[in-house]
Amino acid sequence: MKPAPFRYHRARDVHGTTELLAELGDDAKVIAGGQSLVAMMNFRLARPDHLVDIGALHELDHLGVGPQGALHIGALTTHHTIETAPDDVLGPGFAVLRRAMGWIGHLPIRTRGTVGGSLAHADATAEWCLLAVALGARLVATGPAGPRHIPAGEFFLGPYTSVLAPDELLTEVVFPRPAPHAALTEFAARKGDFALVSAVVDLDVEGGRVCGGRVGLGGVAPVPVRVPEAEAVLADGGSFADCAAAAAAAADPPDDADGSAAYRRQLVRSLVERACAEAGGTAEPREAGSR
Structure with missing residues (x-):
């Protein structure tokens, strides 16, 4: 298959891009690496009348830890740049992103x-979408009136749908604090396939003991989700196995040709417990009732 006809535009700067998007409206799509959009266009699942190429906006290709300890990642930064970033650039507290x-x-x-x-594509099984929600990232969307900061938990609306306006460009993602005790794990039918279920665990550790944390799941809902029930277990001193069981019980995954809801719940339980163990390393859950 080949894409439907479209008109190609080459962006020169962020402000000009947002003005062009405002002019073109819903008939335009932004392309960067093209790893998702091109495939959808080839299968005629996406048929934009206009394609706006932002590959030349080099100011959006940046990575570094700011003075307040937050990690700033430009929208055009590639996955491989994160994968190969040294500690003095990525910061040792964000190694979970490199491993993911x-x-x-x-x-x-x-x-x-x-x-x-990846974030703008808003696939509920995408690793960056889940990491952003689980680790409390802020997304920066820039429009003709300037930037706005959006909590990741409010960014995703449904499958391939976000709060980005037609005239806005996602320019940066900010992870506000280090996550030294975090891990992502997932299951796919084959290596490189989209995940059937994925899990992120970000533990709070004090004195070698787990005293709380955040648990996020992908592939169980139309958007990546946090699991308060599993997080409460960690805060109350429950075991990693109890945390995983709570996550599985709280999950309401789809039942489709790729796997039954019951199978996905089993995956949730296994993946959350594995992510807890990887994130915790030598840390242990706090004894129930202790403070």
């Missing part, structure tokens, strides 16, 4: 695909 990149497709995809493209 190995789950994304194959190397050619990671060298072309971009962080911003």
Whole structure:
């Protein structure tokens, strides 16, 4: 298959891009690495009348820890850039992002695909979408009137749908604090396939003991979700196994040709417990009732 006819535009700067998007409206799509959009266009699942190429906006290709300890990632930063970033650039507290990149497709995809493209695509099974929600990231969307900061938990509305306005461009994602005790794991039918279920665990550790944390799931709902029931278990000193059981009980996954709801719940339980163990390392759950 080949894409439907479209008109190609080459962006020169962020402001000009947003003005062009405002002019073109819903008939335009932004392309960066093209690893998701091109495939959808080839299968005629996406038929934009206008394609706006932002590959030349080099100001959106940046990575670094700011003075307040937050990690700033430009929208055009590739997955492979994160995967190969040294500690003095990425910061040791964000190593979970580096490790997570190995789950994304194959190397050619990671060298072309971009962080911003993945987030804007808003696939509920995408690693960046889940990481953003689980780790409390802020997304920066820039329109003709300037930037606005959107909590990741409010960014995704449904399958391939976000709060981005037609005239807005996703320009940056900010992870506000280090996550030294975090891990992502997932299950796919084959290496490089989209995940059937994925899990992120970000633990709070004090004195070698787990005293709370955040648990996020992908592939069980139309958007990536946090699991308060599993997080309460961690805060109350429950075991990793109890946390995983709570996550599985709270999940309401789809029942479709790729796997039954019951099978997905089993995956949730296994993946959350595995992510807890990986994130915790030598840390242990706090004894119930202790403070």
